[in-house]
Amino acid sequence: MIMTHWMRTMHDGILIGIGTALNDDPQLNTRHLPSRDPNLSENGHNNPYHLPRPIILDTNLRLSPTCKLLKNYAEGKGRRPWIVCSEPTETEHKVEWLNRQTALEKAGAGIIVLQVRHNSDGYLPISSVLDVLHKRGIHSVMVEGGAQVIRSFFATNSPVDTIIVTIAPTFVGEEGISYIVDSDNSVFTPVSTETFGRDTVVALVPTK
Ligand SMILES: NC(=O)C1=CN([C@@H]2O[C@H](COP(=O)(O)OP(=O)(O)OC[C@H]3O[C@@H](n4cnc5c(N)ncnc54)[C@H](OP(=O)(O)O)[C@@H]3O)[C@@H](O)[C@H]2O)C=CC1
């Protein structure tokens, strides 16, 4: 987990799907890194490391306004999270969607509305997501999950530069073991394997 927090400091944005946001209520910050100043508070939020922008793919604005990402932002402990979404086409869903937008904005979220509703899978198109983020100054993205979002990034014309897989001696369920083997459309080659404690970390890059 400490390695993951180091990797977070190396990117402009850290991206997750709404499934992960709802299930884990993550903070996506660097609080597990050692403090560089022993006088700083123990919670690690006051450390000087670069904090990536939290980005959530959430078509229908299901994120809770009371989630940790928004609480941390309100308390000055994290950057403003951005939610990437698209407007409903059905009129009957529009009022509810607008109400959720208002509540999330009030809680501090930045809402980015894509002009396209979704791709053939029913999800926000990754190319449109990356285009809009690039225009807002996000030039490197760490995708932290979950499985559905990672699958979308592995689809045709994958924009993925590197995959880092951490294998822990813990079973995380069926969804947790299929990231690589399901990637029919992109082939990656392992370039490095390291062991940290009980975890094995494998780095892979696209095969030339
Ligand atoms: N062990 C680990 O390192 C990690 C584990 N996880 C685990 O993964 C689980 C969640 O994974 P999962 O259920 O797959 O959910 P995801 O976090 O992948 O979120 C999927 C949802 O994101 C929305 N979405 C919008 N655009 C896209 C797109 N282009 N591609 C994919 N999804 C998109 C969709 O919801 P909508 O249509 O509403 O927009 C979709 O249902 C959690 O339980 C978490 O614990 C997560 C991260 C890391």
Ligand SMILES: Nc1nc(O)c(N)c(N[C@@H]2O[C@H](COP(=O)(O)O)[C@@H](O)[C@H]2O)n1
């Ligand atoms: N335990 C663990 N180890 C890793 O190496 C991971 N990449 C993750 N991933 C996800 O981290 C999220 C929690 O983040 P915060 O520390 O709250 O910011 C959560 O979504 C995990 O699934 N987990």
